[in-house]
Structure formats: C-alpha cells, structure tokens
Amino acid sequence: QTVLRSSDTHPDGYPTVEAVKQFGELLNEKTDGRYSVEVFHSAQLGAEADTIEQTQFGVIDLNRISIGAFGTQVPAATVTQLPYIFRSADHFHNVLDGPIGEEILAAFDAVDVVALAFYDGGSRSFYNSSKPITSPEDMAGMKFRVMQSDIFVDMVGALGGNATPMPYGEVYSGIQTGVIDGAENNYPSYDTAGHAEVAKFYSLDEHLMVPEVLVVSKIVWDGMSPEDQTAMREATKESVAIQRELWAAKEVESKAAVEALGATINTVDKQPFIDAMKPVYDKYVTDPALQDLVARIQATEG
Amino acid sequence: MTLIVAYQVFMRYVVNASPSWTEGTAILLMSWFIFLGAAVGVRENFHMGFDVLIYVLPKGAKGVLRTISDLAVFAFAAGMVYYGGTLAVRGWGVTIPVLHIPQTMTYLPIVISGFMMCLYSLERMLLRLAGEPVDEPPAELVTEA
Amino acid sequence: MEYWILFGVFTVLMMVGTPIAFCLGIASFATIVYLGRPAMVVFQQLNSGLAGFTLLAIPFFIFAGDLMMRGGIAARIIQFAGAVIGHVRGGLGQVNVAASTLFGGISGSAVAEAAAVGGIMIPQMKARGYGADYAVNVTSMAALIALLLPPSHNMIIYSLSGGGRISIADLFTAGIIPGLLLAVALSITAYIVAVKRGYPTEPFPGFAKAFQYLLISIPGLMLIVIIFGGVRSGIFTATESSCIAVIYALLVTLLVYRSLSWSEFVHSVMGAVRTTSMVLFIIGAAASFGWLMAYLRVAPILTDLISNLTQDPLLVLLLINVMLLLLGTFMDMGPLIIITTPIFLPMVQQFGVDPVHFGVIMILNLGIGLNTPPLGPVQFVAAAVGKISIWTAMRSVWPFYLAGIIVLGLVTYIPALSLWLPAQFK
Ligand code: NA
Numbered sequence: 010q011t012v013l014r015s016s017d018t019h020p021d022g023y024p025t026v027e028a029v030k031q032f033g034e035l036l037n038e039k040t041d042g043r044y045s046v047e048v049f050h051s052a053q054l055g056a057e058a059d060t061i062e063q064t065q066f067g068v069i070d071l072n073r074i075s076i077g078a079f080g081t082q083v084p085a086a087t088v089t090q091l092p093y094i095f096r097s098a099d100h101f102h103n104v105l106d107g108p109i110g111e112e113i114l115a116a117f118d119a120v121d122v123v124a125l126a127f128y129d130g131g132s133r134s135f136y137n138s139s140k141p142i143t144s145p146e147d148m149a150g151m152k153f154r155v156m157q158s159d160i161f162v163d164m165v166g167a168l169g170g171n172a173t174p175m176p177y178g179e180v181y182s183g184i185q186t187g188v189i190d191g192a193e194n195n196y197p198s199y200d201t202a203g204h205a206e207v208a209k210f211y212s213l214d215e216h217l218m219v220p221e222v223l224v225v226s227k228i229v230w231d232g233m234s235p236e237d238q239t240a241m242r243e244a245t246k247e248s249v250a251i252q253r254e255l256w257a258a259k260e261v262e263s264k265a266a267v268e269a270l271g272a273t274i275n276t277v278d279k280q281p282f283i284d285a286m287k288p289v290y291d292k293y294v295t296d297p298a299l300q301d302l303v304a305r306i307q308a309t310e311g
Numbered sequence: 312m313t314l315i316v317a318y319q320v321f322m323r324y325v326v327n328a329s330p331s332w333t334e335g336t337a338i339l340l341m342s343w344f345i346f347l348g349a350a351v352g353v354r355e356n357f358h359m360g361f362d363v364l365i366y367v368l369p370k371g372a373k374g375v376l377r378t379i380s381d382l383a384v385f386a387f388a389a390g391m392v393y394y395g396g397t398l399a400v401r402g403w404g405v406t407i408p409v410l411h412i413p414q415t416m417t418y419l420p421i422v423i424s425g426f427m428m429c430l431y432s433l434e435r436m437l438l439r440l441a442g443e444p445v446d447e448p449p450a451e452l453v454t455e456a
Numbered sequence: 457m458e459y460w461i462l463f464g465v466f467t468v469l470m471m472v473g474t475p476i477a478f479c480l481g482i483a484s485f486a487t488i489v490y491l492g493r494p495a496m497v498v499f500q501q502l503n504s505g506l507a508g509f510t511l512l513a514i515p516f517f518i519f520a521g522d523l524m525m526r527g528g529i530a531a532r533i534i535q536f537a538g539a540v541i542g543h544v545r546g547g548l549g550q551v552n553v554a555a556s557t558l559f560g561g562i563s564g565s566a567v568a569e570a571a572a573v574g575g576i577m578i579p580q581m582k583a584r585g586y587g588a589d590y591a592v593n594v595t596s597m598a599a600l601i602a603l604l605l606p607p608s609h610n611m612i613i614y615s616l617s618g619g620g621r622i623s624i625a626d627l628f629t630a631g632i633i634p635g636l637l638l639a640v641a642l643s644i645t646a647y648i649v650a651v652k653r654g655y656p657t658e659p660f661p662g663f664a665k666a667f668q669y670l671l672i673s674i675p676g677l678m679l680i681v682i683i684f685g686g687v688r689s690g691i692f693t694a695t696e697s698s699c700i701a702v703i704y705a706l707l708v709t710l711l712v713y714r715s716l717s718w719s720e721f722v723h724s725v726m727g728a729v730r731t732t733s734m735v736l737f738i739i740g741a742a743a744s745f746g747w748l749m750a751y752l753r754v755a756p757i758l759t760d761l762i763s764n765l766t767q768d769p770l771l772v773l774l775l776i777n778v779m780l781l782l783l784g785t786f787m788d789m790g791p792l793i794i795i796t797t798p799i800f801l802p803m804v805q806q807f808g809v810d811p812v813h814f815g816v817i818m819i820l821n822l823g824i825g826l827n828t829p830p831l832g833p834v835q836f837v838a839a840a841v842g843k844i845s846i847w848t849a850m851r852s853v854w855p856f857y858l859a860g861i862i863v864l865g866l867v868t869y870i871p872a873l874s875l876w877l878p879a880q881f882k
C-alpha cells in the first residue's frame with residue numbers, strides 16, 4: 010500500500026483540497042487499496058515554486074498547483090496565463106475539456122511531471138480602495154499588487170496602472186495604509202484574505218482565468234503499473250466534476266460574504282481592456298506554434 | 312541592499328512607478344551575504360550553539376566533542392556542495408520571473424558557502440590536532456556575565 | 457523510527473555543542489536519507505527559508521541599531537530616558553520595556569525588534585553595570601510585544617491559515633491590550649529583579665537638564681516618529697521602514713552629530729553582517745527541520761494525543777498551550793502557525809472559543825517559544841548582541857518566563873482582554 014503525499018497551498022476545506030481528497034478515495038477504490046492520497050494543505054510543504062521542484066525530484070508525489078506558478082517553463086501552458094484569453098467560464102471549460110486541454114497537459118512532460126487534470130480557479134478581477142473601475146482610463150496611476158510574473162506586471166502596465174511588488178502577507182496593511190491602491194484576485198481569496206475589508210470596490214473585468222492543475226511526479230508515474238496509471242487517469246477525470254461543483258458553490262458563498270462586508274461589485278465593458286492587451290500578446294506570443302494555439306483557443310466556442 | 316530598497320521607495324513616490332525587480336534583487340543579494348557570512352562564521356567560530364556540556368567536561372573530552380561538531384559541519388557542508396550543486400545545475404533552465412536570470416543564481420551561494428565551510432572545518436580539525444587554540448570563542452563574543 | 461532520527465540526531469548534536477544551524481541541518485538530512493527520499497529538499501528549504509522580503513528587515517534593523525549605538529543616537533536617547541525615569545530602581549530596564557513597546561508599534565517581527573532595541577539598550581545597560589543576562593532577558597521578552605501590537609504579519613499568517621472568516625482588522629485590534637499587559641508585567645518583573653540585584657538608580661538631574669537632554673536627543677527620537685508615522689500613514693511598508701532607519705541613522709550620525717568615524721562604520725557593517733548571517737543561517741536550517749516535521753506530520757500526531765486525553769474546554773486550552781509551548785521550543789513561529797492553526801482552531805471552536813481570541817493566545821504562546829532554547833531566534837539575537845551564551849541568559853530568565861506565562865494565562869482565560877477592544881469598533 011503506497012500513500013501518495015500531495016501538496017496544496019490552499020487551506021483545508023478549500024475546493025481544490027477537498028477535490029484531491031476525493032480523488033484519493035476514488036484512486037484507492039480503483040486500485041483495490043494499492044494507492045491512497047494524503048493531502049498536505051496550507052502550503053505546509055512550501056511555497057508553490059518549492060513544491061514544483063519537490064515534485065520534480067520526487068520527494069512529494071502529487072501537487073495541486075496554479076499553472077501561474079510554472080511561469081513560462083511550459084510554453085503551451087503559458088497561453089492560459091494570457092489576460093482575457095478566456096471569454097467566460099463556459100469558454101474556459103470548453104477549451105480545457107477538449108483537444109487543446111489534452112495538448113497543454115501533455116506539454117508538462119517536458120518539466121518532469123505528468124499533468125493529470127485541470128481544476129477551476131475562478132476568474133481574477135481588480136479591486137481597490139477608492140473607486141469602481143469601468144475602463145482602463147480609471148486605472149491610470151493606480152498601484153496594484155500582482156503576483157511576481159512578467160505577464161501580470163506587463164498587463165497592469167498596459168492598462169495604465171502600476172504593478173507594485175509586495176509579499177502577499179503585506180497586501181492587507183498595504184491597502185489599508187495606502188502604499189498600494191488595490192490588488193487582484195478571485196472572490197474566495199478576496200474574501201478569505203480579508204481584503205474586502207479595506208478595498209471595497211471589486212470590478213469584474215475577469216482579466217485572468219488561470220487553471221489549477223493536478224500533477225504527479227514523473228518518478229512516481231513511471232513506477233506505476235499501466236492498470237494503476239489508467240486508474241489514476243480515471244479517478245482524476247471524476248474528481249474534475251466534483252471540484253467544479255465545489256468551486257461553483259464556493260464562489261457563490263464568497264460573493265455573498267464580500268457583499269456582506271460592504272464590497273461594491275461592478276461589471277465592466279471588457280472590450281477596451283482586451284484592446285489594450287495587444288502589446289502583451291505581441292511580447293509573449295511570438296512563437297508561431299503559440300500563435301496558432303491562441304488562435305485555436307479564440308476560435309473555440311463558448 | 313539598502314540602496315535597492317531605498318530606490319524602490321524613491322521610485323514609488325518621486326516617479327510614481329514601482330520598479331518590479333527591486334524586491335527579488337534585494338532578497339537574492341541578502342542570501343549571498345548570509346551564506347558567505349555563515350561560511351566565514353565557521354572559520355571565526357561565531358555560530359551559536361548550546362554549550363552546556365562543554366562547560367562541565369574536562370579539557371580532553373572537549374576536544375573530542377569539538378571534533379565531532381566539526382565533522383558534523385563538514386558533513387553538512389559537503390551536502391551543501393553536492394545537493395546545492397545539483398539544484399544549481401537543474402536551475403539553469405529555469406528563469407526567475409521578473410529578474411530574468413537563471414535560478415542557478417539562488418543556489419550558487421549554497422555551493423560556494425558549503426565549499427568554504429568544508430575547507431574551514433578541515434582547517435579547524437587539523438589546527439586542533441596540531442595543538443592550536445581554535446576553540447577559543449572569537450574576541451567579539453567573549454565577554455561573560 | 458524516523459521521528460527518533462529527526463529529534464535524536466538533533467538532540468545529540470546539540471548536547472555535543474554543535475552550532476544549532478548544523479544540528480537542525482544534519483538531523484533533517486539524516487531523516488530524509490533514512491526515508492530514502494531525495495535529500496535535495498533539505499538544501500532547497502535551507503535557501504527558501506531565507507527568501508522572504510520581510511526577513512530583510514532583520515539585517516537592516518540590526519545595522520540601524522548598531523549605527524545608532526556606535527554613532528551616539530542611542531546614547532543621547534538613553535541619556536534623556538534616564539533623566540526621566542532613571543530614578544526608578546533599575547531604570548534602564550524600564551527604558552528597555554518602554555522602547556520595545558514603542559518599537560513594537562512599528563515592527564511585527566520580534567527578531568528584528570530584539571536586534572533594534574537590544575542593539576541600542578544592551579551595551580548601554582552593560583556599561584552602567586547591569587548584568588548582561590538581565591539586559592538580554594529584558595530585551596528578548598520585551599521584543600515579544602511587537603508580535604501583539606499592530607502591525608503583526610504573524611496575525612495575517614494566522615488568519616490565512618485559519619481558512620478565512622477571521623478579520624485581520626479584529627486580530628490587530630485584539631492584540632493591543634494583551635500587548636500592553638505584557639509590557640506592564642515585564643516592567644514590574646524588571647523592577648523586582650533590579651531591586652533584588654541592587655541595580656543603580658540615576659539621580660534626577662532637574663527639569664532644565666532633562667529638557668536639554670530632550671533637545672539633544674530629538675534628531676534620534678525623530679526616527680521613531682518617521683518610522684511610526686511612515687508606516688501608519690502608508691508612506692512605506694514595515695520592511696522598507698527598516699531600510700529608511702539605516703539611511704536616517706547614517707545621516708544623523710554623519711551630518712548632525714558628526715560622531716561616526718570611518719573605522720567605526722566599517723566595524724558596524726561587519727558586525728551587522730556577522731550577526732545577520734548567523735541568525736538567518738539558523739532560520740534557513742530551521743526551515744528544513746520544519747519541513748520535515750510537516751512531512752512527518754508531527755503536529756497532527758500531537759493533536760490526536762490531546763483530543764484523546766480530554767474534551768473539557770479549559771483543559772483543552774491548557775493542553776494546547778502546553779503543547780504549543782513545547783512545539784515552540786523546537787520550531788519557529790511562522791511554520792508552526794501554518795501547521796497547527798488548521799488543526800487546533802476547529803478543535804477549540806467546537807468548545808466555543810472565538811477564533812480572534814485563539815489567535816492572540818497562539819501568537820503570544822508561540823512568541824514565548826521564540827525565547828526558549830534550543831531554537832529561540834529572539835533569544836539568539838539578544839544573546840548575540842549581549843555577547844553572552846544562551847546558557848548564561850537561561851540561568852536568570854525564569855522571572856521573565858513567569859511574567860510571560862502569567863500574561864498568557866490571563867489572556868487565555870479572560871477572553872475580554874482580547875475581544876473587548878475589537879467589539880468597540882463594531
Ligand atoms: Na507590532
């Protein structure tokens with residue numbers, strides 16, 4: 010009986026954590042108890058970049074992680090980090106459930122992990138402490154904290170704002186004291202980090218829908234029998250549906266929670282934002298293969 | 312480091328454009344300082360330990376214990392060279408976001424520091440064998456209450 | 457078996473007198489090799505443990521403190537403070553607690569705080585005939601006030617680890633009264649010990665002289681205003697403020713007091729590099745050790761032990777306190793909060809304990825753990841500044857531990873100490 014150790018940066022009870030737990034139970038059934046999964050939630054085993062390395066050299070077995078943490082290491086996966094690449098949740102699901110999704114999963118082989126499935130991570134939008142944002146002009150001169158990633162820094166720049174580097178833990182007091190005007194995230198993080206208390210304007214521009222991905226160490230994968238590999242693939246597929254339900258429920262709950270805290274949510278005409286992204290796409294989508302991939306994603310329905 | 316962070320504050324207020332490379336650069340510089348400083352610490356004997364036993368034991372036994380410690384330092388330092396080196400080699404193909412340098416740069420100080428620690432701990436063991444007073448605490452830390 | 461290797465190797469090496477950083481590193485290394493897993497992770501964590509921007513505050517505050525000490529800023533502030541409350545027995549102990557309370561409103565890191573206040577106060581106290589152990593113990597315990605008074609990044613970590621629903625604003629507010637309570641308790645303890653040891657009182661020099669000392673020390677005192685005002689009004693972050701402290705201290709000593717020679721400056725830089733690399737190397741090695749504790753699920757195993765023992769809420773809180781104190785002996789605060797919050801919080805919530813209240817208990821408790829060997833980063837810093845061994849400091853620390861434990865007891869069993877103030881803002 011092998012216990013697979015799985016890392017997750019989110020806390021216990023979070024949709025991704027629960028989905029991996031259920032995946033573990035499914036895997037246990039399908040392999041007649043040969044494999045089970047133990048989830049190390051709340052970043053107990055380290056920050057995202059650390060756990061990627063740990064999965065690669067095989068000290069941990071599974072890892073549920075945001076594709077954003079891979080940066081530009083996996084070129085095909087980088088396109089999912091492009092701003093406004095997905096038009097809606099339906100579009101996002103159609104792309105990832107189809108051949109393009111398979112293609113992106115396969116691309117992870119190059120970095121010594123086997124990618125099993127995509128989970129939902131919701132859409133990220135800007136929030137700030139001073140005003141509702143309705144157009145890129147509103148963002149002029151405003152300081153936003155973004156993740157340490159070139160694409161995200163350039164995205165804020167292209168919209169006229171200033172991307173400000175800051176550790177996640179300092180964001181709350183940063184907004185409170187005015188060091189920054191705001192940040193960007195999905196509803197659940199906006200809620201649980203308490204940022205809704207200090208930045209009351211949440212503007213639904215939905216600039217990013219970065220998929221979460223469940224990967225298994227190549228060392229572990231290569232040590233599994235073909236039947237167990239198949240069982241793992243099947244268990245993953247089933248856990249995707251479970252995770253999507255959990256995620257949808259979590260978003261509804263978090264949206265209600267931030268509204269209860271007094272957050273004002275406004276919708277946005279996305280077109281001017283999308284138009285402003287041309288320089289970002291020009292900079293990061295230079296390879297013809299990636300240009301083709303972007304075109305196929307944009308051509309997908311939804 | 313001071314200058315980099317000062318530059319970050321300056322840019323934010325005077326130019327109103329925060330440079331995104333400052334945080335990562337300052338952290339990277341700090342880690343170089345720390346690992347090289349820690350290696351020098353092995354030579355100068357300023358690392359802090361829990362010296363209860365050392366106080367109560369006779370002089371001969373102290374030498375033995377100190378040698379065990381130096382062996383432990385040597386072993387860990389050798390690990391820093393080997394495994395740090397492996398991590399550094401792996402990191403060649405990975406670019407640190409925003410800074411645009413290979414991740415090797417974050418693991419290199421471990422390797423260099425480990426190498427220096429190996430040499431310094433060997434030096435200490437040899438000097439002790441030769442009867443040199445290597446176990447005296449450094450002048451800076453001597454004053455007992 | 458792997459548990460025995462992790463803690464056994466660590467304990468044996470520690471008894472032998474191996475530097476703590478290497479005890480932690482070798483124990484982690486031996487354990488992962490025993491488990492037959494790649495040992496690279498130990499060295500990865502050695503590096504990652506040092507990759508936080510907030511850690512930068514440590515070398516900066518150590519350096520700023522050293523500059524203030526050598527450049528005469530500290531001497532002038534203490535001259536003034538001595539004139540005001542020096543006539544109390546052991547007055548510099550009181551000044552130390554007061555300064556820590558002030559600085560605690562600027563920084564959330566007890567380690568940086570011990571470096572900043574200790575760097576100024578400990579040499580001055582020693583120069584006036586106070587025992588180095590007394591100076592170190594007052595400094596290291598008073599540094600914990602920084603954890604409770606806002607800003608406190610550990611409270612943010614707690615809130616995130618609790619999985620949401622815990623307001624950071626409430627946590628920040630909840631820490632204020634317990635923080636001040638700790639200050640008062642330490643002040644009383646410092647007084648009692650000072651009376652017993654017959655530490656000096658300074659003669660009251662008269663109001664005119666006191667006012668003159670105030671004027672002389674104003675450029676130095678302005679630093680507190682700049683840091684405090686800067687962070688509060690949002691001009692810069694807590695980490696950036698430590699850097700501003702260095703620059704400001706340099707400017708004042710070079711341009712206003714003109715009291716810093718080139719060789720002293722070089723000494724100051726070298727001293728800061730030494731202390732910083734020693735302390736942060738331990739923090740890096742502790743990250744490896746903490747990673748293995750998480751990997752081996754040490755915390756959940758201990759939790760199971762507790763819940764098998766009792767279901768009575770008062771006892772559960774007592775047991776959790778004892779367990780956190782024990783864990784805090786071996787591990788650093790951040791990782792412990794992250795690992796134990798998701799386990800302990802649901803447990804105490806079942807017994808009706810408020811999560812904000814529990815957060816304050818946890819921060820104070822683990823804070824005390826920052827001052828207990830073998831792994832006590834705050835104690836390391838204070839002892840390093842005081843140039844004494846941990847062992848020397850330990851011999852006379854118990855009255856200060858007692859004060860900390862009494863405050864912990866009060867905070868644990870009187871929820872209103874934490875919850876009354878946040879309720880006033882509703
Ligand atoms: Na504080």
Ligand code: NA
Binds near residue numbers: 787826828829830
């Ligand atoms: Na401790």
